[in-house]
Amino acid sequence: LKQIGIVASESSETSARIILAEGEEQKVKAEDLVRITNRNGNEIIGVLRQGLGFNENLRTGGYHPGVAYARMGGAPSTAKETYDFQVAVIGEIGARSVQQNKMIIAPGSLVEQYEDRDNPMEILAGREGQHWIGHYEGHPRWKIPVNPRYIPYHVGVFGSTGSGKSFLARYILLPLLMDAGYDVLVFDWKGRDYAPHYKENVMPLSDIALDDEVVVSYLTQKMRHFGYSTYARDSNPVVQQLGEFVAGGQWRELEPKEFRRSLEDEMIQGLNPKNVTSGRPAEEVQRFRRGFARLKEEHVRNILGRKKPEDIVKDARKTHIKVIDLSRASTDEKLSIFLTFANHLRDLTERNLDLSLALVIDEAPQYCPFDPKGSAKDTTEMIIDLCALGRTYKLCICLLSQGIAGEIGVNAAVRRNLNTQFVGSIHPLDMMEASNWLSPYAIDTRFLLTLPPGRFYFLGKMNPSPIPLLMTFEIEEA
Ligand SMILES: Nc1ncnc2c1ncn2[C@@H]1O[C@H](COP(=O)(O)OP(=O)(O)OP(=O)(O)O)[C@@H](O)[C@H]1O
Ligand SMILES: [Mg+2]
Numbered sequence: 507l508k509q510i511g512i513v514a515s516e517s518s519e520t521s522a523r524i525i526l527a528e529g530e531e532q533k534v535k536a537e538d539l540v541r542i543t544n545r546n547g548n549e550i551i552g553v554l555r556q557g558l559g560f561n562e563n564l565r566t567g568g569y570h571p572g573v574a575y576a577r578m579g580g581a582p583s584t585a586k587e588t589y590d591f592q593v594a595v596i597g598e599i600g601a602r603s604v605q606q607n608k609m610i611i612a613p614g615s616l617v618e619q620y621e622d623r624d625n626p627m628e629i630l631a632g633r634e635g636q637h638w639i640g641h642y643e644g645h646p647r648w649k650i651p652v653n654p655r656y657i658p659y660h661v662g663v664f665g666s667t668g669s670g671k672s673f674l675a676r677y678i679l680l681p682l683l684m685d686a687g688y689d690v691l692v693f694d695w696k697g698r699d700y701a702p703h704y705k706e707n708v709m710p711l712s713d714i715a716l717d718d719e720v721v722v723s724y725l726t727q728k729m730r731h732f733g734y735s736t737y738a739r740d741s742n743p744v745v746q747q748l749g750e751f752v753a754g755g756q757w758r759e760l761e762p763k764e765f766r767r768s769l770e771d772e773m774i775q776g777l778n779p780k781n782v783t784s785g786r787p788a789e790e791v792q793r794f795r796r797g798f799a800r801l802k803e804e805h806v807r808n809i810l811g812r813k814k815p816e817d818i819v820k821d822a823r824k825t826h827i828k829v830i831d832l833s834r835a836s837t838d839e840k841l842s843i844f845l846t847f848a849n850h851l852r853d854l855t856e857r858n859l860d861l862s863l864a865l866v867i868d869e870a871p872q873y874c875p876f877d878p879k880g881s882a883k884d885t886t887e888m889i890i891d892l893c894a895l896g897r898t899y900k901l902c903i904c905l906l907s908q909g910i911a912g913e914i915g916v917n918a919a920v921r922r923n924l925n926t927q928f929v930g931s932i933h934p935l936d937m938m939e940a941s942n943w944l945s946p947y948a949i950d951t952r953f954l955l956t957l958p959p960g961r962f963y964f965l966g967k968m969n970p971s972p973i974p975l976l977m978t979f980e981i982e983e984a
Contacts, residue, residue, distance in 0.1 A: 507541060507618040510534050514590060517611040521948065523590045524554070524617045531559070531589035536953070537643055537976045539620045540593060545612035551604060551626060552593035553973055555948040562586030594948040596630070596973045603632030604971070627651055630971050637686060639678045640979035643961055650977050654686040656967035657864070658896040660923050661904040662916070663962070665930025670960035671906045672699040674928060675866055677979050679904060680827065688864040688902060690827045691819070693844055695869040697833025704829045709818055711834045711843070713811040718752045720842040721809050727836060728805045729797030743790050747776045762806040770798060808834060815850040819863070837872065841881040844873060848888045855899045862900045865892070870905035874917040886917050893923035911939035926966035931957035947973050
């Protein structure tokens with residue numbers, strides 16, 4: 507520890523400003539951790555934020571000799587210069603842990619800065635810190651303590667594109683979840699962020715046994731909806747016939763080539779049982795044939811998977827992680843695949859099983875947007891349901907999103923369930939929401955706009971500190 511200044515006037519039990527000793531302004535930075543030896547009797551740990559520089563001679567908005575002198579190009583005097591920082595109080599340092607501070611911090615109390623060798627994270631961890639993530643920004647040795655008890659209270663990761671969310675998930679969250687005894691299912695929307703890094707444990711779309719509904723919608727889409735206009739797409743004789751075929755289920759055992767043959771025979775037989783050669787049935791047969799010509803074997807391969815969600819969850823128990831590569835499916839199919847899994851998990855909870863499972867959902871606004879429509883309505887409701895089950899069944903939902911609130915964000919009802927947050931550099935549209943979360947802790951939202959990739963404020967239940975901490979982590983450069 508190194509003395510850097512003293513507490514200024516107008517301090518309270520939750521915050522204080524500190525006046526830096528001469529020269530310290532060149533060394534002390536925002537987010538540095540300090541210990542205040544409170545003249546009123548206790549010791550307090552806090553974070554420095556929102557620094558201010560002040561020079562009596564250089565006050566703007568009026569005419570003083572100092573300003574006049576500076577305007578003439580003279581070197582400003584530093585005689586009346588001071589620097590101060592706000593301290594966001596983390597708490598009182600107790601024998602075993604940090605607890606809420608209730609004493610007024612006395613003006614004039616001594617302030618010392620924690621140096622690299624001190625490691626104040628151990629003070630924060632207290633007895634609970636069996637798990638550690640990343641490190642405090644600027645101090646690679648200060649690993650940040652995590653309280654794993656709150657994992658099933660769900661996690662939200664927010665940051666604009668390129669802020670490092672997927673990296674955070676890969677380097678920090680997945681290992682943490684697995685260490686804490688959770689098996690992890692990752693839904694990889696683009697198939698780029700996770701699948702290439704877990705090659706052994708990737709479940710491609712083509713291996714997954716899809717629900718009948720998903721199969722029908724996939725096939726119709728590949729067959730260009732048989733040329734029907736938008737409003738007739740879902741209910742027309744050809745789609746109905748396709749539904750019958752899929753519901754029959756025999757196709758699940760076939761090879762792609764046989765599948766195509768069987769589909770062709772049964773559809774034509776079904777659409778035109780009497781082999782009429784003119785009029786309506788013939789039109790539908792034609793529509794089918796035109797669509798069918800577009801259906802390639804590689805498309806068929808995608809729907810012939812045999813692995814049911816229950817098998818995949820069982821596999822995840824052995825390998826502790828499974829990445830579901832959704833890249834080849836359309837948005838609706840991705841959501842249906844997610845629902846298929848979620849349904850299965852909900853069934854498991856009905857059988858009263860402890861799940862110890864985490865679902866990591868990147869690109870969360872696709873699943874639970876601000877104003878859900880169509881299939882997203884079902885997935886949003888499902889996510890809310892699963893969140894509610896979390897505590898009882900040890901199920902963790904971990905959502906990653908570019909936006910926090912509003913049109914770019916996550917549905918408000920879902921967001922309320924995420925009790926631990928990581929907030930990286932945000933989009934200016936999210937200033938309001940981020941400010942609701944962070945300005946009570948003296949974090950300037952403009953500081954948040956300029957965070958470099960891979961820096962996140964860690965706040966909420968899992969953080970033993972009641973004040974958000976700025977964390978980061980090392981990555982292997984490609
Ligand atoms: N801890 C880190 N230190 C340094 N650079 C990092 C760190 N984490 C991430 N980055 C850099 O940031 C880039 C973007 O990361 P990432 O793909 O995780 O962003 P993202 O937030 O998931 O973006 P998107 O919303 O577009 O998916 C990475 O390519 C990496 O180079
Ligand atoms: Mg990403």
